[in-house]
Amino acid sequence: MKRIKKTSAKLGNADKALIAAAVAAIKERYRDDWQEVGAALRTRGGTVYTGVNLDAYLGRMAVCAEAVALGRAVVDIGDAGIETIVAVRHPPPHEKDQEIKVVSPCGVCRELIFDYDRNARVIVPNGKMPTVVPIADLLPNKYNRGTER
Numbered sequence: 203m204k205r206i207k208k209t210s211a212k213l214g215n216a217d218k219a220l221i222a223a224a225v226a227a228i229k230e231r232y233r234d235d236w237q238e239v240g241a242a243l244r245t246r247g248g249t250v251y252t253g254v255n256l257d258a259y260l261g262r263m264a265v266c267a268e269a270v271a272l273g274r275a276v277v278d279i280g281d282a283g284i285e286t287i288v289a290v291r292h293p294p295p296h297e298k299d300q301e302i303k304v305v306s307p308c309g310v311c312r313e314l315i316f317d318y319d320r321n322a323r324v325i326v327p328n329g330k331m332p333t334v335v336p337i338a339d340l341l342p343n344k345y346n347r348g349t350e351r
């Protein structure tokens with residue numbers, strides 16, 4: 203795996219707690235082929251929201267765990283920004299030797315996270331110990347319609 207150097211930082215205790223919240227969410231709701239990813243985000247006000255992915259028979263209807271966590275936050279308290287966000291993957295039963303691990307947000311989630319907080323911190327895998335990077339580092343040349351400056 204390519205290591206991230208740029209502006210990554212060591213995890214603080216709050217970051218570790220956020221990973222633990224995402225792990226707890228997917229441990230609680232794991233269902234093979236349906237719920238395999240957990241996410242947790244901390245708003246700018248310090249509230250933590252968790253989510254799990256919603257897989258679907260029609261794959262295009264699937265929703266990522268990060269989006270579910272963000273949706274819960276928006277419904278509950280409105281757009282309160284994303285101070286930090288993380289997703290973790292629960293291994294399927296045939297990967298018994300694997301652990302729940304931090305995973306990078308997919309491209310769509312990178313767009314979503316940036317849209318809701320362009321200064322969000324994202325916890326990503328980095329060898330043995332995850333690290334935290336600004337969302338902008340994960341999304342160079344972000345999509346725009348050409349009308350924004």
Ligand SMILES: [Zn+2]
Pocket residue numbers: 266267268307308309310311312
């Ligand atoms: Zn995603």
